[in-house]
Amino acid sequence: MLATEIQYVQWHENETLRQARWLSQSNHVPPARIVVVDDKTTADEAYRLACAGTSMLWRGDFNNARQLLQALTRRIDRTNERSEQRKINKAANKSAKSGKPTDEASVTSKVxxxxFHQQRQTQSQRSRLLSRLLLELDAGYVSQLRRAPDVSAACTAAFGELNESCLLSFRDLQGALGAAGWRVKGVAIENLGLSIFPHYGVFAPTRHEYVQLLLDAPLPAVYDVAFDIGTGTGLLAIILAQRGVKQVIATDLNPRALACASENLARLELPAVQLQQADLYPTDAPLANLLVCNPPWLPAKPTSPLEFAVYDANSTMLRGFLQSAKQHLAEHGEVWLILSDLAEHLQLRSRDELLSWFANAGLEVKYRLDTQPKHGRSQDDTDPLFAARNAEITSLWCLVPFNT
Ligand SMILES: C[S@@+](CC[C@H](N)C(=O)[O-])C[C@H]1O[C@@H](n2cnc3c(N)ncnc32)[C@H](O)[C@@H]1O
Structure with a gap:
């Protein structure tokens, strides 16, 4: 995980030098230039300041800050849409000059x-610009802004106790408030007939297609012990316990995930599941009849701690899980790997590469269950990556050791 060291930020206000703790969940460095803004600041002015690298400390009405952020978002998204279209057109022109096919699908698939990398860059630039609207919270996360809600409980849950004043982006505050809402409402997992309550910074199971795969896969003949590697909210461990596995050991590297899984398990009264903080496999554990893992699906570098569940540089977790699987498997045990092929459509990993990792780990495919995701982004044909997202298949690969 990326280290988050304690940092302070300084600014001038009413001819006084002020200082506060800097909080950034996206690992943005403390702003070098801060100006104080309020309800009189227009969206155009704010946009200009943000683009010029100036952060804005909000001293107006809380609800007006929310509106200003929406207006900023619209301006940034309009600019980004125009620049993405320019890139596709440029690629089309280049392709036309080379005498190769110029239809949009073939151009898009070529580039x-x-x-993908440009889109990630655009998103990170967007996040940097939007994070330039700041607010100050007093010790215990108390806001002095007009019409500010009580954000103390949400911030404490998301960022931990803090007994000094801090500066953070309005966006990070919204993230904490959103997570607090999820923690109360939960995410309904229809095919299980229950809700899961994600915590801030923990992978939220908003896509359920892989849940059905885990419900459909036939259990091995013996299923006394299973491991859920990278448990997140605990969802897969819960499914295994509900399907009758006697002992489930679930691990995660992220302490937030373990706290979250522990709460979800307690809610459902599932004592069969034990949690362990571990890099991949649990220690002091028996051999398992079933090893389950839903690793981050995209081999790309996470740029903030919040991205660790989605991006995995060089597929480190996936390859580590496969490489050591055999030594944790009991006789006739099975490995269930949940993986989407989006990385293949994005040309970030090839199918041959994946199959070679199975073979190098001494594993062969017993069967595979497939499903096609139906989430919003896979249907959005304005997304430059639509062709890849629309072709995505999520699979449960059942792997077993082969005799060498
Ligand atoms: C895609 S999420 C899956 C979460 C959950 N299993 C699910 O299906 O909803 C991947 C999880 O793996 C965890 N993780 C990443 N690297 C890990 C490692 N080396 N060891 C253990 N857990 C890891 C992340 O913290 C995250 O919770």
């Missing part, structure tokens, strides 16, 4: 890996 997809670049588009």
């Amino acid at each position: 997809i890996p670049n588009l």
Whole structure:
């Protein structure tokens, strides 16, 4: 995980030098230039300041800050849409000059890996610009802004106790408030007939297609012990316990995930599941009849702690899970790997590469269950990566050791 060291930020206000703790969940460095703004600041002015690298400390009405952020978002998204279209047109022109096919689908598929990296860059630039609207919270996360809600409980849950004043982006505050809402309402997992309550910074199971795969896969003949590697909210461990596995050991590297899984398990009264903080496999554990893992699906570098569940540089977790699987498996045990092929459509990993990792780990495919995701982004044909997202298949690969 990326280290988050304690940092302070200084600014001038009413001819006084002020200082506060700097909080950034996206690992943004403390702003070098801060100006104080309020309800009189227009969206155009704020946009200009943000683009010029100036952060804005909000001293107006709380609800007006929310509106200003929406207006900023619209301006940034409009600019980004225009620049993405320019990139596709440029690629089309280049392709036309080379005498190769120029239809949009073929151009898009040719430039997809670049588009993916460009899209990530655009998103990170967007996040940096939007994070330039700041607010100050007093010790215990108390806001002095007009019409500010009580954000103390949400911030404490998301960022931990803090007994000094801090500066954070309005966006990070919204993230904490959103997570607090989820923690109360939960995410309904229809095919299980229950809700899961994600914590801030823990992978939220908003896509359920892989849940059905885990419900459909036939259990091995013996299923006394299973491991859920990278448990997140505890969802897969819960399914295994509900399917009758006697002992489930669930691990995660992220302490937030373990706290979250522990709460979800307690709510459902599932004592069969034990949690352990571990890099991949648990220690002091028996051999398992079943090893389950839903690793981050995209081999790309996470840029903030919040991205660790989605991006995995060089597929480190996936390869580590496969490489050591055999030594944790009991006789006739099975490995269930949940993986989408989006990385293949984005040309970030090839199918041959994946199959070679199975073979190098001494594993062969017993069967595979597939499903096609139906989430919003896979249907959005304005997304430059639509061709890849629309072709995505999520699979449960059942792997077993082969005799060498
Ligand atoms: C895609 S999420 C899956 C979460 C959950 N299993 C699910 O299906 O909803 C991947 C999880 O793996 C965890 N993780 C990443 N690297 C890990 C490692 N080396 N050891 C253990 N857990 C890891 C992340 O913290 C995250 O919770």
